[in-house]
Amino acid sequence: MATGHSVGAVTPRTMSFDTPLQFRGGGSIDRYELMYETYGTLNADRSNAVLVCHALNASHHVAGYYADDPRNIGWWDNMIGPGKALDTDRFFVIGVNNIGGCFGSTGPASIDARTGKPYGSRFPVVTVEDWVQAQARLIERLNISRLAAVMGGSLGAMQALQWTLAYPESVANAIVIAAAPTLSAQNIAFNEVARQAITTDPDFHGGDFYEHGVKPVRGLRLARMIGHITYLSDDAMMEKFGRSLRGARIGYHFDVDFEVESYLRYQGDKFAEYFDANTYLLITRTLDYFDPALDFGGDLKAALARAKARFLVASFTSDWRFAPTRSREIVKALLDNRLDVSYAEINAPHGHDAFLLDDARYHKLVGAYFDNISNAITRAGALGNNVIPLKAAADARKAAA
Amino acid sequence: MATGHSVGAVTPRTMSFDTPLQFRGGGSIDRYELMYETYGTLNADRSNAVLVCHALNASHHVAGYYADDPRNIGWWDNMIGPGKALDTDRFFVIGVNNIGGCFGSTGPASIDARTGKPYGSRFPVVTVEDWVQAQARLIERLNISRLAAVMGGSLGAMQALQWTLAYPESVANAIVIAAAPTLSAQNIAFNEVARQAITTDPDFHGGDFYEHGVKPVRGLRLARMIGHITYLSDDAMMEKFGRSLRGARIGYHFDVDFEVESYLRYQGDKFAEYFDANTYLLITRTLDYFDPALDFGGDLKAALARAKARFLVASFTSDWRFAPTRSREIVKALLDNRLDVSYAEINAPHGHDAFLLDDARYHKLVGAYFDNISNAITRAGALGNNVIPLKAAADARKAAA
Numbered sequence: 001m002a003t004g005h006s007v008g009a010v011t012p013r014t015m016s017f018d019t020p021l022q023f024r025g026g027g028s029i030d031r032y033e034l035m036y037e038t039y040g041t042l043n044a045d046r047s048n049a050v051l052v053c054h055a056l057n058a059s060h061h062v063a064g065y066y067a068d069d070p071r072n073i074g075w076w077d078n079m080i081g082p083g084k085a086l087d088t089d090r091f092f093v094i095g096v097n098n099i100g101g102c103f104g105s106t107g108p109a110s111i112d113a114r115t116g117k118p119y120g121s122r123f124p125v126v127t128v129e130d131w132v133q134a135q136a137r138l139i140e141r142l143n144i145s146r147l148a149a150v151m152g153g154s155l156g157a158m159q160a161l162q163w164t165l166a167y168p169e170s171v172a173n174a175i176v177i178a179a180a181p182t183l184s185a186q187n188i189a190f191n192e193v194a195r196q197a198i199t200t201d202p203d204f205h206g207g208d209f210y211e212h213g214v215k216p217v218r219g220l221r222l223a224r225m226i227g228h229i230t231y232l233s234d235d236a237m238m239e240k241f242g243r244s245l246r247g248a249r250i251g252y253h254f255d256v257d258f259e260v261e262s263y264l265r266y267q268g269d270k271f272a273e274y275f276d277a278n279t280y281l282l283i284t285r286t287l288d289y290f291d292p293a294l295d296f297g298g299d300l301k302a303a304l305a306r307a308k309a310r311f312l313v314a315s316f317t318s319d320w321r322f323a324p325t326r327s328r329e330i331v332k333a334l335l336d337n338r339l340d341v342s343y344a345e346i347n348a349p350h351g352h353d354a355f356l357l358d359d360a361r362y363h364k365l366v367g368a369y370f371d372n373i374s375n376a377i378t379r380a381g382a383l384g385n386n387v388i389p390l391k392a393a394a395d396a397r398k399a400a401a
Numbered sequence: 402m403a404t405g406h407s408v409g410a411v412t413p414r415t416m417s418f419d420t421p422l423q424f425r426g427g428g429s430i431d432r433y434e435l436m437y438e439t440y441g442t443l444n445a446d447r448s449n450a451v452l453v454c455h456a457l458n459a460s461h462h463v464a465g466y467y468a469d470d471p472r473n474i475g476w477w478d479n480m481i482g483p484g485k486a487l488d489t490d491r492f493f494v495i496g497v498n499n500i501g502g503c504f505g506s507t508g509p510a511s512i513d514a515r516t517g518k519p520y521g522s523r524f525p526v527v528t529v530e531d532w533v534q535a536q537a538r539l540i541e542r543l544n545i546s547r548l549a550a551v552m553g554g555s556l557g558a559m560q561a562l563q564w565t566l567a568y569p570e571s572v573a574n575a576i577v578i579a580a581a582p583t584l585s586a587q588n589i590a591f592n593e594v595a596r597q598a599i600t601t602d603p604d605f606h607g608g609d610f611y612e613h614g615v616k617p618v619r620g621l622r623l624a625r626m627i628g629h630i631t632y633l634s635d636d637a638m639m640e641k642f643g644r645s646l647r648g649a650r651i652g653y654h655f656d657v658d659f660e661v662e663s664y665l666r667y668q669g670d671k672f673a674e675y676f677d678a679n680t681y682l683l684i685t686r687t688l689d690y691f692d693p694a695l696d697f698g699g700d701l702k703a704a705l706a707r708a709k710a711r712f713l714v715a716s717f718t719s720d721w722r723f724a725p726t727r728s729r730e731i732v733k734a735l736l737d738n739r740l741d742v743s744y745a746e747i748n749a750p751h752g753h754d755a756f757l758l759d760d761a762r763y764h765k766l767v768g769a770y771f772d773n774i775s776n777a778i779t780r781a782g783a784l785g786n787n788v789i790p791l792k793a794a795a796d797a798r799k800a801a802a
Contacts, residue, residue, distance in 0.1 A: 024653075025651070025653025026653060124653075125653040125654065182644060183644075184635055184638070184639055185635075185638035185639050185641070185642040185643055185644065185659070185661045186630060186633075186635045186638045186639070188644070188659050188661050188662065189626075189629075189630045189638065189661050189662075189665055190630060192626070192659075192661070192662045192665055192666075193623060193626045193627055193630070193665065195655055196622070196623060196626065196665075196666070196669075197598065197623055199655060200619040200622070200623070201619075202603060218601045218602075221597070221601070222594060222597060222598055222601070222623065225590075225593070225594045225597065226594055226627065228590075229587060229590045229591060229594070232587075234585055234586075234587045234721075237585070237586035237587045237590065238585055238586050238587070240586070241586040242586060243583060243584075243586065243589070243692070250426070250690060252425075252426030252427060252525075252526040252686075252690075253526065254596055254600060254682055254686065257689070258586070258589050258593075258689065260586045260589050260590050260593070261589065261590075261593045264590055264593055264594065264597075265593075265597070268597075281655055285653075285655065288658070288659065289651060289653075291644070320635075320721075
């Protein structure tokens with residue numbers, strides 16, 4: 001059980017940006033909006049901000065609930081709140097829905113002012129680098145020069161890592177959970193099947209289904225079902241469902257017979273109701289393309305040489321999507337750069353999903369790491385801190401490029 | 402490299418059965434045909450016959466090639482032929498396409514005499530037990546009282562195991578490769594996504610697509626792509642494809658960028674051309690439902706107590722579909738019944754597909770086991786053998802039930 005309690009009712013906010021966003025893969029959008037939420041209070045030094053990055057299907061709604069929808073609880077609520085591992089009594093926490101998303105930030109379903117129609121297939125392909133760029137503008141607008149930490153699991157962890165490379169002066173700590181430095185061929189393969197399920201759905205209409213008043217529900221549903229299998233370990237599935245039947249005996253048909261079938265269909269149906277198919281395509285590509293070592297001839301050590309943050313890296317023994325060996329690649333490259341790294345391999349049976357679950361050892365680990373950050377902030381506050389503003393750092397980077 | 406050479410040009414045959422086949426899950430078909438091939442010569446004692454059972458997408462065409470289509474080589478040609486592990490100079494080998502298949506044996510695309518239309522959705526759900534029953538009738542018609550061996554990999558291995566339970570007096574040896582006593586929840590989950598891909602394809606028409614002149618190609622293609630991921634190990638995929646690109650650089654689109662995507666699409670396209678969607682549904686259900694311990698309160702030892710055969714069980718270290726731990730469950734239950742079991746865990750990097758590949762250690766192991774069978778046959782032939790005819794055994798079983 002998580003200690004601490006909820007941040008309570010929260011309110012999402014929108015921030016609008018008029019500066020065009022250039023995408024790494026080409027294309028741009030002239031203006032965009034980001035949905036975000038904050039919890040806790042920014043201290044006088046503005047030095048206690050923690051950015052929490054979301055993974056595939058999550059959003060800016062990281063903790064707490066909505067007053068008008070109390071069952072809509074933030075996706076990392078067990079981790080974040082007063083007295084929790086990421087303690088909102090001490091930290092100012094920011095959640096943001098990424099560009100290309102479908103929870104309020106500008107994405108494929110948004111209206112493109114140039115055409116008056118939803119972007120659809122014309123939305124640029126996004127990368128982790130683009131997301132981090134957009135997030136940095138938000139952080140800058142919040143008048144935060146340097147983040148106490150950037151934190152994420154899975155794809156969120158890739159963003160945390162990317163922050164330390166794009167804005168090395170602006171991140172004190174990166175918390176990189178259930179991550180991989182790149183997707184494996186098998187990871188890409190699962191993403192590709194999911195994408196093919198969506199793009200071959202007759203209701204996809206090349207990505208411009210909005211104009212046809214339909215949604216590629218069948219494809220999204222399959223994509224989510226595939227995803228779910230990879231989020232759970234074989235053992236966790238066996239523990240949760242085994243070969244249990246829904247009915248008293250085998251039905252000898254193609255309807256639901258086994259509990260695991262019912263679970264997958266339910267998850268698929270639910271997801272297909274609320275998620276945008278184009279966002280799914282974009283986010284899986286974001287995963288596929290993430291490869292910080294690409295511009296360094298595959299040398300991850302060289303790629304991570306820019307980083308200056310302190311790192312907490314954590315992996316889960318039963319995670320076969322991003323297995324501990326993949327996290328260890330990151331750890332090794334960081335250590336090879338003589339960076340300050342804590343690494344924990346957490347014995348957990350739940351597979352990749354473990355990073356979202358309420359596990360006492362895991363939360364204690366993260367909590368202890370944040371205690372150290374909190375102590376450092378207190379010490380720096382007492383001494384007067386000296387940070388380079390985010391924009392100055394970005395300008396310096398641009399000049400160096 | 403496999404030793405030995407090809408059995409050469411082979412000719413498939415058809416055998417027709419007029420006795421109705423009752424299915425375990427309900428339903429029956431009044432008459433049916435089985436496609437089969439044989440290689441080698443049945444000895445005077447009719448004691449050197451080996452039945453080879455196929456897995457998901459294979460057929461009766463196990464070895465050799467067709468004179469009019471020399472590139473159409475049998476799916477286990479590296480294992481079977483003169484001088485090969487299963488030596489057709491010494492054994493009479495039988496391959497058969499199972500009931501419900503789509504390579505000539507009666508299946509969902511066959512015409513139902515009762516309606517004059519393809520069976521389609523009306524074809525009974527098949528089980529491993531039904532297949533073995535149909536195979537036994539073929540073996541009986543070939544005037545073979547007792548098989549020297551039944552052999553298979555994956556789903557084929559489940560049939561070999563089932564033979565030892567349904568016809569314990571009629572199988573001298575069972576060769577059970579890359580098997581599991583049941584599917585895990587994860588195995589069922591992958592099958593379920595594949596089935597959902599097919600049944601939600603608008604061209605599926607509830608299974609009666611034949612009458613609409615279409616095929617659920619999109620669904621079949623996805624099903625095959627999912628399957629292929631589970632047949633290969635993560636390492637084998639990384640070795641084979643890594644993150645290699647098709648083009649010179651990342652394209653930032655949803656078309657093929659990575660080699661692994663191209664491979665999956667190609668495999669999916671090829672499969673969707675020749676395979677029947679209803680057969681795919683049936684065969685995945687056959688896998689899901691196989692559970693010899695079901696009628697024994699989950700006690701596999703009790704379930705296998707009927708078996709009298711000698712066993713060779715083999716698994717592959719990198720097989721995550723049916724991992725070695727699953728084969729060991731079978732081995733333990735056989736040993737608990739004081740049966741004669743050889744078990745080998747073969748160090749191979751290729752995942753589940755390893756059972757089909759040309760691996761010298763693996764083939765030597767199987768070859769050595771067949772040498773022993775061959776020697777036993779020679780000894781028995783010299784002494785005069787004493788076997789219970791298949792039909793008598795089946796009748797005895799029926800009387801006991």
